[in-house]
Amino acid sequence: MKPRITLEQWQALLAVVDAGGYAQAAEQLNKSQSAVSYAIQKMESLLSLQIFELAGRKAVLTHAGVALYRRAQALVEEAAQTEQLAQQLAKGMEAEIRLAIDTIVPDELVLCALATFAEEAPLIRVQLMETVLSGSEKAILEREADLVLAGVYPSGYLATPLLQLEFAAVAHPDHPLHQLSHALSPADLRRHRQLVVRDSGPRDIDAGWLKADQRWTFSTMDASIRAACQGLGYAWYPLLKIQQPLQQQQLQILPISQGSARNVQLSMVLPRGEFCGPGTQRLADILQQTAQAISEGE
Amino acid sequence: MKPRITLEQWQALLAVVDAGGYAQAAEQLNKSQSAVSYAIQKMESLLSLQIFELAGRKAVLTHAGVALYRRAQALVEEAAQTEQLAQQLAKGMEAEIRLAIDTIVPDELVLCALATFAEEAPLIRVQLMETVLSGSEKAILEREADLVLAGVYPSGYLATPLLQLEFAAVAHPDHPLHQLSHALSPADLRRHRQLVVRDSGPRDIDAGWLKADQRWTFSTMDASIRAACQGLGYAWYPLLKIQQPLQQQQLQILPISQGSARNVQLSMVLPRGEFCGPGTQRLADILQQTAQAISEGE
DNA sequence: CGGTACAATCAGAATTTTAGATAGGAACAA
DNA sequence: TTGTTCCTATCTAAAATTCTGATTGTACCG
Numbered sequence: 312m313k314p315r316i317t318l319e320q321w322q323a324l325l326a327v328v329d330a331g332g333y334a335q336a337a338e339q340l341n342k343s344q345s346a347v348s349y350a351i352q353k354m355e356s357l358l359s360l361q362i363f364e365l366a367g368r369k370a371v372l373t374h375a376g377v378a379l380y381r382r383a384q385a386l387v388e389e390a391a392q393t394e395q396l397a398q399q400l401a402k403g404m405e406a407e408i409r410l411a412i413d414t415i416v417p418d419e420l421v422l423c424a425l426a427t428f429a430e431e432a433p434l435i436r437v438q439l440m441e442t443v444l445s446g447s448e449k450a451i452l453e454r455e456a457d458l459v460l461a462g463v464y465p466s467g468y469l470a471t472p473l474l475q476l477e478f479a480a481v482a483h484p485d486h487p488l489h490q491l492s493h494a495l496s497p498a499d500l501r502r503h504r505q506l507v508v509r510d511s512g513p514r515d516i517d518a519g520w521l522k523a524d525q526r527w528t529f530s531t532m533d534a535s536i537r538a539a540c541q542g543l544g545y546a547w548y549p550l551l552k553i554q555q556p557l558q559q560q561q562l563q564i565l566p567i568s569q570g571s572a573r574n575v576q577l578s579m580v581l582p583r584g585e586f587c588g589p590g591t592q593r594l595a596d597i598l599q600q601t602a603q604a605i606s607e608g609e
Numbered sequence: 610m611k612p613r614i615t616l617e618q619w620q621a622l623l624a625v626v627d628a629g630g631y632a633q634a635a636e637q638l639n640k641s642q643s644a645v646s647y648a649i650q651k652m653e654s655l656l657s658l659q660i661f662e663l664a665g666r667k668a669v670l671t672h673a674g675v676a677l678y679r680r681a682q683a684l685v686e687e688a689a690q691t692e693q694l695a696q697q698l699a700k701g702m703e704a705e706i707r708l709a710i711d712t713i714v715p716d717e718l719v720l721c722a723l724a725t726f727a728e729e730a731p732l733i734r735v736q737l738m739e740t741v742l743s744g745s746e747k748a749i750l751e752r753e754a755d756l757v758l759a760g761v762y763p764s765g766y767l768a769t770p771l772l773q774l775e776f777a778a779v780a781h782p783d784h785p786l787h788q789l790s791h792a793l794s795p796a797d798l799r800r801h802r803q804l805v806v807r808d809s810g811p812r813d814i815d816a817g818w819l820k821a822d823q824r825w826t827f828s829t830m831d832a833s834i835r836a837a838c839q840g841l842g843y844a845w846y847p848l849l850k851i852q853q854p855l856q857q858q859q860l861q862i863l864p865i866s867q868g869s870a871r872n873v874q875l876s877m878v879l880p881r882g883e884f885c886g887p888g889t890q891r892l893a894d895i896l897q898q899t900a901q902a903i904s905e906g907e
Numbered sequence: 908c909g910g911t912a913c914a915a916t917c918a919g920a921a922t923t924t925t926a927g928a929t930a931g932g933a934a935c936a937a
Numbered sequence: 938t939t940g941t942t943c944c945t946a947t948c949t950a951a952a953a954t955t956c957t958g959a960t961t962g963t964a965c966c967g
Contacts, residue, residue: 314688318616319924321691333945343926348946350924358692360699368933368944375695378704378734382691389687390612393619393680394656397673401658406676436676617955631914641957646915648955666913666964 316354318390321383323350324362328380332370396434405588407436411456413447414508414532415476416577417551417605421460424601428594435590441531444510451582457591459582460598462575469585470578471595473602476549478573480565481557483542494568504544506535536562547573551605577602614652616688619681621648622660626678630668694732703886705734709754711745712806712830713774714875715849715903719758722899726892733888739829742808749880755889757880758896760873767883768876769893771900774847776871778863779855781840792866802842804833834860845871849903875900 326336327347337344355362362376372380400406412421425437442450447461451468464470480500482488488495488503509528527544529535536553539546540561556562579598581587587595624634625645635642653660660674670678698704710719723735740748745759749766762768778798780786786793786801807826825842827833834851837844838859854860877896879885885893 312689312693313620314616314685314692316616316688316692316695318612318614318688322611332943334943342924344945345927345947346925352946353924358695358699360695365932365945370945375698375704378698379691379695382694386684386687386691387612389684390614390616391610393677393684394612394614395610396680397614397656397658397677400673400676401656406673630912632912640955642914643916643958644956650915651955663914663963668914 315357318387320350320354322387323347324354324376324380324383325387327351327363327370328372328376392434399432399434399590403588404432405435405457405590407438408458408591408594409438409440409456410594411440411442411447411450411459411461413459413461413577414441414443415462415549415552415575416460417474417476417549419551420474420598420601420605423605424594424598427597427601431593432590437594443508443530443532446510451580454582456582457587458595458598459580460577461580462577464578464580468580468582470580471599472576473579473599474551474577474606476551476575476577478547478549478575480545480547480567481539481553481562482545482565483540484560484563486542486545488545488565489563494566496568500545500567506538506544506546508532508535549575613655616685618648618652620685621645622652622674622678622681623685625649625661625668626670690732697730697732697888701886702730703733703755703888705736706756706889706892707736707738707754708892709738709740709745709748709757709759711757711759711875712739712741713760713847713850713873714758715772715774715847717849718772718896718899718903721903722892722896725895725899729891730888735892741806741828741830744808749878752880754880755885756893756896757878758875759878760875762876762878766878766880768878769897770874771877771897772849772875772904774849774873774875776845776847776873778843778845778865779837779851779860780843780863781838782858782861784840784843786843786863787861792864794866798843798865804836804842804844806830806833847873 323336323340326339327333330336330339333347333351334344337347340347351363360375361373362379363370364373365371396406410421421439428435428437440450440456442459442461444463447459448463448465450456451459451461451464460473462476480495482503486503488499491499505526507526507528509530527538529538532548532552535546536548536556538544539548540556545565550557553562557564579595581591581595621634621638624637625631628634628637631645631649632642635645638645649661658673659671660677661668662671663669694704708719719737726733726735738748738754740757740759742761745757746761746763748754749757749759749762758771760774778793780801784801786797789797803824805824805826807828825836827836830846830850833844834846834854836842837846838854843863848855851860855862877893879889879893
C-alpha cells in the first residue's frame with residue numbers, strides 16, 4: 312500500500328497536540344489557522360477517521376488519535392533523521408566506514424572509541440572486520456577498509472602509532488611449564504604445545520615466529536585464549552587482552568629467560584591517506600585520543 | 610529540525626531505483642516522466658546533494674544515494690504501516706486491548722493466543738495485567754480490562770468457559786506430608802504451612818478457602834511455586850502451571866483423602882459484552898480456539 | 908549514419924495549499 | 938442574563954506547487 316498522508320499532515324497532527332490547539336499550532340508552524348484546520352480535515356477525510364473532537368472549544372485527541380499521535384512522532388522523527396543523514400552526506404561525510412581491526416587490538420580501545428564516535432555521528436554505519444597478521448595488510452593494500460588497526464603494515468603508508476602493546480607468554484598455572492623452577496629458554500618452550508592464531512590472509516604466508524614442534528591454530532584470538540585457560544598449551548598474548556584471565560588465575564605469565572615480554576607497536580593506518588572523508592578522519596582522531604587515554608590510565 | 614523532503618519525494622527515489630530509471634518509475638507511479646525528474650531534482654537541490662548520476666543514459670545511485678535509499682525504504686514503510694493502523698482504527702479496531710489474566714491461568718494459553726493474535730494485528734497494543742481472585746472481579750466491574758481470564762467472576766456477565774483447570778495439592782517430595790503413609794485429611798493439612806497467593810483486590814476480602822494455621826502469602830503464583838519447590842510448605846496449584854517442577858521431582862502431588870484434585874472452570878469475560886471492538890472480539894475467539902487446542906492436546 | 912531509449916528542460920495547465928475574512932459555539936466574567 | 942474572548946469551521950480568492958506534453962540533447966545499438 313502506498314502512503315497517501317503527507318509528512319506535513321502528520322506534522323500538523325503533532326503540532327496541534329503539542330501546542331494545544333489549532334490556533335497555537337498554526338503559530339508554531341508559521342501557517343494560518345485555516346491551513347492547519349484544512350490539513351487535519353484532509354487527513355481525517357482521507358482516513359475516514361476522526362482524529363480530533365471538540366471538547367468545549369478545545370480540540371482533543373480521540374482514542375484513535377492518541378494511537379496515531381505516537382506513530383506520527385516516530386515517523387516524523389525518522390524523516391528528520393534521514394534528512395540529517397543527507398545533510399551529512401552533502402558535507403562529504405561518508406555513509407559507511409569500514410574498519411579492519413587486528414585480533415591483537417584490545418576490545419577496550421575499539422569499543423570506547425566507537426561509543427564516542429556513535430554519539431557524534433550516529434548515522435554513519437560502521438563495518439567491523441577482524442583480521443589477523445597479513446589479513447590486515449591485505450585490507451590496506453586492497454582498500455578493503457577505510458581505517459586499519461594492526462601491528463604490522465606495508466611500508467609506504469601513513470601510520471599513526473596508537474599503543475605500545477606488551478606481549479607476554481602465558482599458560483594455565485597448572486601447566487608443566489610453570490612447574491619448572493628456572494627461567495624458560497626457547498628450548499623449553501619448544502617442547503610444549505603452542506597456541507597460535509591463524510593468519511586470515513592467503514593461506515601460504517607464515518609469519519609464524521617461534522617454531523614450536525606442536526602448535527594448535529585458532530581463527531580468533533578469543534578462541535585461543537579460552538583454550539589456554541583450559542590448560543591446552545602456552546601462547547603469546549597482548550596483556551590488555553588477558554587481564555581478566557590473569558586476575559582470575561586462569562592464566563599466569565611464564566618467566567622467559569630473555570625478558571618475559573615483547574612489545575608490539577599498534578598502529579593506525581589510513582589506506583587512502585588524506586583522501587578519506589571527514590567521518591573517517593574524525594574516527595581516527597577519536598581512536599588516537601582513546602588510545603592515549605588508555606595508555607595514560609595504566 | 611523539521612523535515613522538508615516530502616514522502617512523495619522519497620517514494621520517487623524508491624521508484625526510480627526499483628523500476629530502474631526515471632521513465633519506468635513514472636509509469637509505476639502513474640506520473641509523467643518530467644514529474645519524476647522534477648521531484649528528484651527538487652530533492653537534490655533541497656539537500657544540495659547529488660543522489661543520481663548519469664552513467665551513459667541510465668540514472669544510477671551515487672554513493673550517498675545508496676545510503677539514502679535504504680533509509681527511504683524504512684521511512685516509506687513506516688508511513689504505510691501508520692496508515693494501515695489508521696485504517697484499522699477507522700474500521701472500529703481498537704488501538705489497545707487491556708487484558709487481565711488471573712495468576713492461575715497457564716502461560717501457555719496466553720502466550721500461544723497472543724502469538725497468533727500478533728500475527729493478525731501487529732499494530733494493536735496489548736496491555737497485560739496479572740490479577741488474583743477479587744482483583745479479577747475488580748477488573749471486570751470497574752472496566753479496567755477489555756478482556757478478563759479468571760476462575761471466578763461476578764454474576765451477570767457474559768462468560769465463555771475456556772479450560773477445566775485441575776488443581777492439586779503439592780509439596781516437595783521430602784516434605785513431612787509426603788512421609789505420612791495414609792491419605793491426608795484436612796486436619797493433616799492444617800498442621801502444616803500452606804502457601805497462598807495474596808488477593809490483588811481490596812485487602813479485606815478473604816476468599817481464602819482452607820484455613821491452615823500457618824500460611825505464607827505471595828503476590829504472584831510464580832513466587833509461590835518457587836517457594837514450594839524449596840520445600841517451604843504445601844500449596845494448591847493448577848496442574849498446568851507446575852508441570853515442569855512435577856517432572857523434575859521438585860514437587861509431588863499430595864494424596865488427599867477426598868479426591869486429590871479440585872477443578873476450577875477457567876472463564877473468559879468480556880466486561881463490556883458485545884460493545885467491545887472487533888480486535889477484542891477476535892482475540893477472544895483466538896483464546897477460545899487456543900484453549901480448545903490445549904484441552905484436546907492433553 | 909539513422910533509429911531508439913533515456914533524462915533534462917520549458918511553458919502552460921491543473922491541482923493543492925494558503926491566507927484572510929467571517930461565522931458560530933463554548934467558556935468566562937460581570 | 939449579557940457581552941467578551943477564545944477557539945474552530947468554512948468560504949473565497951490568491952499563491953504556490955506539481956503535473957503534463959512537447960522538445961531538446963545525449964548516449965547506445967545496429
